[in-house]
Amino acid sequence: MLLCLGVNHRTTPIELRERLAFADSKVPDAARAIKSLPGFGESVVLSTCNRVEIYTARAPADPASGFSSLTGYLAEHFDLTPEQSSALTSYHLSETDAARHLFRVVSGLDSMVLGETEIFGQVKAAYDTALKSGATGRDLNKLFQRAFSVGKLVRNETTIQRGSTSVGSVAVELAEKIFGDLRACHVLLIGAGEMSRVCAQSLLSRGAKSIFISNRHYERAAELAAEMKGTALHFDEWDKAVDDVDIVISSTSAPHFVVTPELIAPLMPKRRGRPLFIIDIAVPRDVDPRVNDIEEVYLYDVDALQGIADEGRRERQRSLAKCEEIIEEQLRKFGYAEDSPPSPPVLTHLPPQNLEP
């Protein structure tokens, strides 16, 4: 009997998930401990920021008693009181539903950001850990290997991971389509708003070389520069830095255009063919739209970025049905002939105090 017991971002608020998360170093012991529970033969423990799931195979024939044992294990491991334990609501899936759930998780269909790819690696790492600690056997080995093939198939055959779904990731995607490798790129922030900080962080996380921050209040620029390991500039100095940067993110509260074609056009010949990517996050806009008419300058305002992110989400939603079709087909090929419809997610929000020790 294949069983899956879990909590995720849909069923359980973060305050409870973090209470139930397994530390990386504890996962091998947990997998072995679950395997050695009476009636269980194999186990894999998946613990990420959005979910904690236990997969078991060769589990007791009566699913109710199997889930009861697993809940008991969790209560003991996390030192839950009987009240906390009974208040804990998790999803209990068996056989086809459990396999389907794993295939959906690996394919990114159960993730907070539909189609995200990080979960594939996380499941693979969880499986490898269980395999190395000797907690898996024939059934889970076959199931997880098949799940990884299904995950790859879904990504290759559909557009579920196409496009970006947030303003930060759109900025990164566009920057990569302009410059290729971001490791040689310098970023300039004009204004230190939250959205521009998010965009800059996304670019830095993808390897952008350095960041300059200019703000009307120099202290705020210095504070942000310290946080992002960048260089703070006085507000009247930012235009001198444009020569040396590749990406400009503007988000001042100025009521007029701060970046104009008259300012940018003369700088372009000095850039020796290097394009300039300007992201205007301010409302009202900081950058005169005519700047986009200058050759080798690519200007995107917040509406354009948001529009691309929305289209990315729609694109992923459109391919969802195709992904589900592939998963159902693979389930049948894998021997799960039962054609039950996917179970709807359990939407339960427990009051955090229920689990307070």
Add this chain to the structure above:
Amino acid sequence: METPRLLLALSTAAFTGAVVQAVLALRAGRWRESRWHLVPMALGFIFQCAFLYLRGQEHGRCPLTNQFEIFIFIGWSIMLLYFLVGAAYRLSLLGVFTAPLLAILQTLALLSPLDQAAKPARGAVNAWLELHASVALIAYAAFALACITGVMFLLQDRLLKRHRINALFHQLPPIHDLAKAITRMMLLGIVLLSIALAASFQINIPITNTKMLFAWGVWALYIVNLLLMWRRRISARQTAWLAIGSFGIVFISIWMISK
């Protein structure tokens, strides 16, 4: 159909197949960079090699005896550089843009009455003449790839400027890489053409003035282009247009001169 022409027809079919496969995948949003896309391109190239080998055997020299063979040789050179340079620059979709050019070039060559009997060789085969002609045509192939990369640049530039983030945008390479590739491809063409022209000084049999004038004219045209790019007198977009326009001139001139 005689064997060489059959091989050429198979090569053309392979390139056409590559185009159809890519267009269908792009339209369905399922295009992925994969080594499998190289299969029809490699098949087309193998058939091209076989065609040129048989023709070379038939003539006892480099198969550049008529306009038909010249076009096929340029197509073969484009593929040679595609395999050598395409991978180095990691220019995804370069094959998608190269395959239609080859399919059209070879279809036109097959359907037109260009494949006339070879002129008898003037005396013994001259190695310098063979080197001059073949290296010059490989240089023109480099200019052809610069032209194709230019088309890709203009498409990506247009998509970026108009905020059109579609399937094609996702598959086209970064615009800065395309700009660099155009320059490098043109530079490669100039180096090869310079070698071909240097070889011409060793040829002791007369070459028609028109052909030499044409070769020097092309060389001068691309030297001017390179100087303009090097001195940053033109933008990357203008460079792309220049790569396309210059190859257009080269292509028409080859057509007229080799008639």
